[in-house]
Amino acid sequence: MSQKFRSPCPIATTLDLVGDRWTLIILRDLLTGKTRYSEFLSSPEKITTNILADRLERMERAGLIAKSPYQQRPVRYAYALTEMGRGLHPLLREICRWANRHVPGTWVPPAQFMAED
């Protein structure tokens, strides 16, 4: 579970876990109800298939998400946030608040996403 991080600073550690261009995008999609590979692919940011597969595996290893089969023959998995992953929701809300305030042209997220809990 615990890996080798650059430093014990909580900011550096968090960046080691989710500090890239895609992880938080997938997390956003999971928070808004998406669960499957094809659903993540359909987002407007157009993540590529290899990166998506890689991020899902990393996120699972990091304990942010868990996968469970939604069908047999062939076995296919749906992805869901763990408690740890859901814990990043306040951070995503804060990111939205910042962008809406400081970067003109950004979409205002649905009220449901911004509401606490």
Place this chain on the structure above:
Amino acid sequence: MSQKFRSPCPIATTLDLVGDRWTLIILRDLLTGKTRYSEFLSSPEKITTNILADRLERMERAGLIAKSPYQQRPVRYAYALTEMGRGLHPLLREICRWANRHVPGTWVPPAQFMAED
């Protein structure tokens, strides 16, 4: 000021601006009083000189920081957060809260850093 972002989603846009391994580390240092090149280099994460120079330039172009000379002959610059950059403080606090709660072994930041305003 506004560039080409992957999508108008505030999360995607924010990641385009600060979603890498180093930018928020530098921001943390600026928030804790560091202002110079050599001070950023001395942090425990050991950023390399070329990446630091690159990130400082990007951050300036993005409007997160501004530089001003602290001496002449030779001219040398100190870096300071803009209003936009300081606006990320709540986000860093949220990152710290999450890491402290979910990743064992992370340092608890000084109370001053965690206090609002």
Place this chain on the structure above:
DNA sequence: AGAGTGACTTGCAATATGCAAGTGACTGTG
């Protein structure tokens, strides 16, 4: 003149990302 300081810049190897095409395990249709 020569050492020291602070802030970078350069070159290059290692790693990560992006793009397009391919694969595997099936199901359902003619």
Place this chain on the structure above:
DNA sequence: CACAGTCACTTGCATATTGCAAGTCACTCT
């Protein structure tokens, strides 16, 4: 029962980013 279709990946390869080490530049100080 061959065959097109679906979904979830995997693979190969070109390009971009990162990391490491060494070098440069504009000075000041001894």
